[in-house]
Structure formats: C-alpha cells, structure tokens
Amino acid sequence: MFALRTNGLTKTFRVKRKQPGLAGSFRSLLKPAWEEKEAVRGIDLSVAHGETVAFLGPNGAGKSTTIKMLTGILHPTSGDAEVLGIVPWKDRNRLAFRIGAVFGQKSQLWYHLPPMDTFDLISRVYEMRRSDYLARRDDLIDRFELGPYLHTPVRKLSLGERMRCEIAASMLHRPQLLFLDEPTIGLDPVVKARIRDLIRERNRSEGTTVFLTSHDAGDVESLCSRAVVIHHGGVLLDEPVEKVKREVLSRKTVKLTLSESNGAARLPPIAGTRIVRAEGRRYQLSVDLKRTAIDEVLGQLIGRFGLEDVTVEDPDLEEIIKHIYGMKKETGEAG
Amino acid sequence: MSTGAECASGSLREDERRTGLGHSAGAALRFLLTCWKVNLASAMEYRLSFVLLAGMMFLNNFIWLFFWHLFFERFPAVQGWELRDVMMLWGISAGGFGWASVLFGNFHRIASIVSSGQLDVYLAQPKPVLLNVLASRMSVTAAGDFVFGVVIYFLAGDLSLRGAMLFVLGLLIAGLLFMAVMVAAGSAAFFVGNSEGLSQQLFNIFLALTTYPSGIFRGFAKLMLFTIVPAGFISYMPIGLLRDFDPAFAAGAIGMTLLFGAAGIGLFRAGLRRYASGNALAMRS
Numbered sequence: 001m002f003a004l005r006t007n008g009l010t011k012t013f014r015v016k017r018k019q020p021g022l023a024g025s026f027r028s029l030l031k032p033a034w035e036e037k038e039a040v041r042g043i044d045l046s047v048a049h050g051e052t053v054a055f056l057g058p059n060g061a062g063k064s065t066t067i068k069m070l071t072g073i074l075h076p077t078s079g080d081a082e083v084l085g086i087v088p089w090k091d092r093n094r095l096a097f098r099i100g101a102v103f104g105q106k107s108q109l110w111y112h113l114p115p116m117d118t119f120d121l122i123s124r125v126y127e128m129r130r131s132d133y134l135a136r137r138d139d140l141i142d143r144f145e146l147g148p149y150l151h152t153p154v155r156k157l158s159l160g161e162r163m164r165c166e167i168a169a170s171m172l173h174r175p176q177l178l179f180l181d182e183p184t185i186g187l188d189p190v191v192k193a194r195i196r197d198l199i200r201e202r203n204r205s206e207g208t209t210v211f212l213t214s215h216d217a218g219d220v221e222s223l224c225s226r227a228v229v230i231h232h233g234g235v236l237l238d239e240p241v242e243k244v245k246r247e248v249l250s251r252k253t254v255k256l257t258l259s260e261s262n263g264a265a266r267l268p269p270i271a272g273t274r275i276v277r278a279e280g281r282r283y284q285l286s287v288d289l290k291r292t293a294i295d296e297v298l299g300q301l302i303g304r305f306g307l308e309d310v311t312v313e314d315p316d317l318e319e320i321i322k323h324i325y326g327m328k329k330e331t332g333e334a335g
Numbered sequence: 336m337s338t339g340a341e342c343a344s345g346s347l348r349e350d351e352r353r354t355g356l357g358h359s360a361g362a363a364l365r366f367l368l369t370c371w372k373v374n375l376a377s378a379m380e381y382r383l384s385f386v387l388l389a390g391m392m393f394l395n396n397f398i399w400l401f402f403w404h405l406f407f408e409r410f411p412a413v414q415g416w417e418l419r420d421v422m423m424l425w426g427i428s429a430g431g432f433g434w435a436s437v438l439f440g441n442f443h444r445i446a447s448i449v450s451s452g453q454l455d456v457y458l459a460q461p462k463p464v465l466l467n468v469l470a471s472r473m474s475v476t477a478a479g480d481f482v483f484g485v486v487i488y489f490l491a492g493d494l495s496l497r498g499a500m501l502f503v504l505g506l507l508i509a510g511l512l513f514m515a516v517m518v519a520a521g522s523a524a525f526f527v528g529n530s531e532g533l534s535q536q537l538f539n540i541f542l543a544l545t546t547y548p549s550g551i552f553r554g555f556a557k558l559m560l561f562t563i564v565p566a567g568f569i570s571y572m573p574i575g576l577l578r579d580f581d582p583a584f585a586a587g588a589i590g591m592t593l594l595f596g597a598a599g600i601g602l603f604r605a606g607l608r609r610y611a612s613g614n615a616l617a618m619r620s
Contacts, residue, residue: 013611068612073458075608096461108456110373112380117373124369125460125467127362153380 002082003049003177003209004070009079010233011040011065039065041233042079049176052203052210054224054241062233063213064103067179070211071101084176097126100175102166104182109154115165116150119172126173133172140168144198160191167195171202178202180212184219196222217314221245229324237324252294253313254285259306267305273297281308286315366462367470371438374473385475392479393486396429399546400487414550415574421548422491423573427502428545430484431509431569436477439469442514445521445603446534452612465518465603493577504585505576509545509569512592516541516565518599525606537564545569565591 015037018028040062047053057063068074070083072092081088086095109118123133141147144164149157157165163183170178180199184192200223202208212223220227220241227244229237237244254273258281267275267283272291277284287297294312301307378385400422407418435442448454448468457467488502520537524530544566552560552567560567568588575584 065612068455071459073455074610074612092458093461093463096459101459103455103459106453106455108459110377112377113373117376121369121373124362124366125462127461 001049003047003051004081004083004211005046006043006066006070006081007079009040009043009045009066009069009081010038010077011062011069011074012077013037013039038233040069040076043230043233043235045228045235045238047209047211049209050203050207051226052200052224053212054220054227055211055213055230056220056227057213057230057236061230063230064181066230067101067181067211067213071099071179072096097173098175099177099179100170100173101179102163102170102181102183104163104185107154107162107166108169109162109165111155112153114149114151114153115146115157115169118154118165118169122169122172128173136172136174140171143201144168160187160194163187163191163195164198167198171208174206175208177209177211180210180214182213182215184214184216189218192216192218193222199223217320221314250289251315252287252289253315254287254294254297255283255309255311255313256285256301256307257282257309259308267301270297270300363463363466367466370470371473374440374471378473378475388475389479389482392476393483394479396425396480396483400425413548416548416550419491420573420578422487423577424548424570425546426484426487426492427505427509427572427577428484428542428569429480430488430506432513432542432545433477433479433481433484433510434506435510435513436474437481438473439514440472440474440477441469443517443521443534443538444472445518446524446529446531449521449524449606449610450529450531454607454610455612458607458610464607465600469514469518498577501577501580505572508588508592509572512565512568512588512595513541515592515595515599519595519602522599522602522606525602525609540564541566550574561587561591565595568592 013036014034016028017033017035018024039060043062043066055063055066065074069076070081070088072088072095075089083095084098086098088095108122109115110121119137123130123137128136141150144167146165146168149161149165154162154165167180167183178199183199184195187195196219199210199212203210210223212219214220224241227237227239227241228235253276267278267285270285270292272288274286274288275283276286285297287294298310298312301310403421403425404418407413407421411417441448445468454464454468457464457471460467484506488499492498492502517534517538520534521530523534527533541564544560544564547570549557549560549567549571557567560570568584568591571584572588575581576588
C-alpha cells in the first residue's frame with residue numbers, strides 16, 4: 001500500500017524575463033518577454049505507509065513545488081499523483097483532513113495570540129470532537145513539553161519554541177501523512193535534535209508517514225530511512241539513507257583553530273584527511289570516514305598540537321548533492 | 336502503539352461525521368464563530384490601539400457628516416435629498432462596510448494575498464478557501480464604522496419595527512455588495528499577476544462613491560454607478576429602500592449582489608487552478 005505515488009509529475013511556471021536596469025524595465029513594459037520555467041520535471045515516486053522519506057535538493061530544485069502539488073496547493077502542469085488514494089488537486093478538502101503540513105516559512109499560528117488559541121481554532125478547522133481534541137492536545141503538550149509557552153503570544157516565543165508549537169499544531173488531527181518543509185531551518189543544534197526526536201517518536205508510535213525536505217544532512221541521518229535527491233526538477237537518486245551514508249555521507253568536516261603556542265606550525269598530512277582551507281591558524285579538514293575514524297584524527301591533532309577550538313560537522317548538503325551529481329555523471333559516462 | 340490502520344479507521348469516523356448539508360453548515364458556523372473569537376482576541380491584544388483606532392474612525396465619519404450639515408444649511412435639498420437622507424446614506428455605507436470588515440476583514444485584501452503567495456496555509460486546511468481567507472482577519476477600525484452606522488440610525492432613522500428591519504436589510508445588502516465586488520476584483524490577481532494597486536484603487540473609488548447621493552449623477556456616470564461599479568445600489572438606499580420602499584430597486588440591489596457574489600466566487604475558484612504560490616515569509620495576525 002502506498003501513502004503517495006506520483007507519475008511524471010511536472011510543474012511549469014511562466015516567468016517574465018526582464019533585462020537589468022530601468023531601460024530593461026521600460027522595454028519589458030512595452031514588449032514583455034516570457035519564458036517557461038520547469039520547476040518540477042516528470043517526478044516518479046512512491047512512498048509506502050509509515051516510511052520516513054527525506055526529499056532533498058539544492059535551492060530551486062523543485063522540492064517545495066512538489067510538496068505543494070502533493071498537498072493540493074498547486075495544480076500540476078502534467079502528470080498524476082495520488083496521496084492516500086486521493087488526487088490532491090481534485091479533492092483537496094478531503095485529503096486535508098488526513099494529512100498535516102508544516103511550512104517552515106509559513107506559520108499557521110496566530111502571531112499575536114498564544115498557541116492555545118490557535119490549537120482551539122485548528123480543532124474546529126478539522127472538526128474534532130471536543131473530548132477527543134482535549135485529550136489529544138494535552139498529550140501533545142506533554143510530549144512536546146509546551147506547557148511553559150501555551151499562554152504566551154507567539155510573537156514572544158523563540159524560533160525553536162514556535163516550531164515545536166507549529167509541529168504539534170500540525171499533528172492535532174492525527175494526520176496519516178506529514179509533510180515537513182524545512183522544519184529545522186534556522187534552529188540551533190539542541191532544538192533541532194529535540195524536534196527530530198519528536199517527529200521520530202510520532203512516526204514510531206502512530207505510524208505517521210513522514211515526507212521531509214531539508215538542507216540539513218543531520219535531519220536526513222537521524223530521521224529518515226530513505227533519501228530522494230532531486231536536481232533541476234528531476235529525481236537524481238532514490239536510495240536507503242544507510243546506503244547514502246555509506247557511499248555519500250562518508251565525510252565529516254573538521255574545523256579547528258590551533259593555539260598561538262604552535263607558532264607557525266603547519267599541519268602534516270593525515271591519512272584519509274584533506275585540508276580544504278587554511279587561513280593562518282584556522283583549518284578546515286575533510287575526513288573520509290571510510291579510511292579513518294574521526295576520533296583517530298582528533299587524537300592525532302590533540303597529541304601533536306595545542307587546540308584553541310575544534311568543531312566536527314556534517315558536510316553541507318549542497319556539497320553532498322554536487323558529489324552525487326558528479327558520481328552519477330561519471331557512472332553515466334562510464335556506461 | 337497505534338497503527339496506520341487505526342489512524343485510518345479514526346479518519347473514517349470523521350468522514351462519516353462530515354456527511355450531510357446540516358452537518359456541513361453546522362461545522363462551517365462553528366468554524367466561523369471560533370475564527371471571529373480568535374480574531375477578536377488578537378485585536379484586543381493591544382487594547383489602547385483597539386479603542387483608539389475604532390474611536391478615530393467613528394470621529395472621522397462624524398467630521399464628514401459635519402461638512403454635509405454645513406452644506407445643507409445653505410441648500411436644504413439637493414435633487415430631493417435632505418440632510419437626514421445623507422445621514423442615513425453614511426449610516427448604511429459605513430455600517431455595511433463596518434460589519435463586513437469586522438467579520439470578513441480580508442475581503443479587500445484578496446489581490447495582495449494571492450499575489451504574495453499567502454494562500455498556502457488556507458489551501459492546506461480542509462475548509463472552503465475563500466471563506467477561510469475572508470474570516471481570518473478582523474478590521475479594528477471598521478468596528479468604529481459599524482458603531483457609527485448604528486448611532487446614525489438612532490439619530491436619523493425610522494425607529495419603527497419596519498424601519499429597523501429595512502435598515503438591517505440595507506446593512507446586509509451593503510456589506511455583501513462590498514464583499515462581492517472586492518472578491519471579484521481581487522481575484523483578478525490570479526489572472527493578471529500583481530493587481531494589488533488596481534484592486535485598491537477600485538476599492539477606494541467604490542467606497543467613495545457609496546458616500547455621495549446617487550441623485551447628483553446623470554447619464555453615463557449613473558449607468559456606471561448601477562452596473563460596473565455598483566455603488567449606486569448602496570448610495571440610493573436611503574431613498575429607494577428606507578424612505579420610499581421601491582420593490583424594483585430592492586430586487587435590483589439583491590440581484591446585483593448575487594450576480595457579483597457568484598462572479599467573485601467563480602473567478603476565485605477558477606483562479607485557484609492558476610495559483611502560483613510564492614516564497615514570502617507569512618504569519619497570521
């Protein structure tokens with residue numbers, strides 16, 4: 001059974017093309033030039049019930065446009081899609097009762113009111129029985145630890161607190177499928193981890209299917225069992241996250257600052273490690289985890305140098321996608 | 336641990352509860368009542384601003400009436416219109432605009448909402464999109480307009496039961512016509528892109544024309560007033576509805592409201608197919 005399935009899903013926007021400057025604006029006013037921009041190009045995809053899928057891609061790859069078509073917000077130019085057995089743009093209302101959506105940049109919470117008031121409104125939007133709503137609300141408040149902010153106007157909440165309320169609001173009506181568009185954007189690592197825990201817990205306890213877009217490789221690693229990477233509007237890779245981790249997410253970025261006592265010391269070559277950037281005492285290293293463990297690298301550095309600061313990060317998602325794109329190109333050329 | 340199947344069976348029960356016209360109307364009413372409650376709570380978050388804005392609009396309307404009072408002191412009647420009629424004209428226009436803006440405060444912001452891609456949140460919810468958009472905002476200043484309309488009725492209106500019923504009918508038609516015209520005009524944004532300025536201009540013209548006695552217009556201007564920009568159906572109400580009830584005028588006003596209402600709803604629904612969304616940050620306030 002599929003939670004969602006798409007076949008050749010395509011969305012084209014008509015975009016005005018304007019030359020730069022004031023003269024360009026006048027020319028555009030008198031003789032506008034238009035071009036067709038293919039935001040999503042024939043996406044074929046299927047997601048099973050209960051799966052957690054990361055839908056990844058660089059900016060402009062078509063992630064948000066795809067989610068908007070799958071939630072019935074946008075009508076596709078061509079292709080088909082079924083979400084929970086419903087064609088989203090034909091029966092948006094019926095589908096909306098069964099799915100939840102969080103758009104990181106578009107809030108459904110009332111800015112000047114406490115989250116509790118929005119929760120009440122949402123219970124009416126989804127026509128929940130009063131007793132059912134109250135029990136569900138209290139459960140989510142408990143699990144998301146929202147008690148301290150429930151009666152504080154949303155404008156006075158931190159971004160992390162707001163996102164927790166936002167996700168709880170999207171889960172009030174027990175959606176079978178949850179679309180999360182950049183749910184951890186702008187959050188600090190501690191809050192990100194908390195939000196990932198909460199989403200994972202809902203997936204396990206209620207079997208909620210999760211379809212997530214993110215620019216954060218950490219979201220993918222800790223939340224999702226499958227990664228779908230799109231680029232230029234089409235699917236570039238569709239693999240289990242474990243495999244992607246093994247083959248693609250096998251690098252970590254180490255940023256370090258040597259302490260002043262090291263004088264003009266230069267880092268020697270370390271097996272499986274490449275110096276990406278060196279500025280004075282600051283270095284950025286790329287560590288290949290297939291060849292060396294991160295603790296070995298750190299052990300060598302700490303044993304030989306005084307360190308003022310060190311951080312270990314996942315590589316930037318843009319870098320990962322470039323890497324996948326390069327791999328695919330090589331495979332294609334070899335084939 | 337509950338399973339997806341259990342969730343699905345929960346949804347089925349929900350589906351069963353949602354059948355029937357009676358239930359749909361009841362659910363829509365409960366939703367609207369909660370929307371209005373939330374809007375009012377949001378507006379009252381800033382108590383002083385709430386009172387000042389509503390109060391200033393009330394005063395602003397009275398200042399206009401004061402000018403009309405000066406005018407009618409020199410010319411007691413203009414094309415059969417007296418000060419009392421102009422007062423009722425302002426009462427109907429401000430009162431109708433007031434209730435529409437308090438309960439459905441987004442009606443003149445449709446173009447801006449569409450062109451800035453702010454429909455996403457409404458489209459993701461299982462409610463009629465237009466109703467959801469309209470009821471999601473309350474205009475605080477318009478509360479002053481509504482109170483002004485009611486006060487004017489008590490000062491210059493016919494206080495009999497018949498008079499009160501006709502005044503309520505007038506307010507109802509005026510408010511609905513304001514909404515119908517602006518929804519139709521705002522929905523142009525789906526088809527011509529950023530029509531926010533155009534829609535706002537039309538709104539200002541329409542609003543202004545509802546505050547001048549329709550008797551002062553002749554020929555083509557009068558034709559426009561009762562067709563393309565149907566402000567005449569509001570501005571003639573003090574005569575055709577309240578003073579000398581004219582069934583033909585009343586039927587025309589109701590018919591025109593229904594016509595623009597149907598056109599607005601039709602254009603909005605057709606426009607949703609062309610909606611292009613956007614990436615602007617959006618908060619509901």
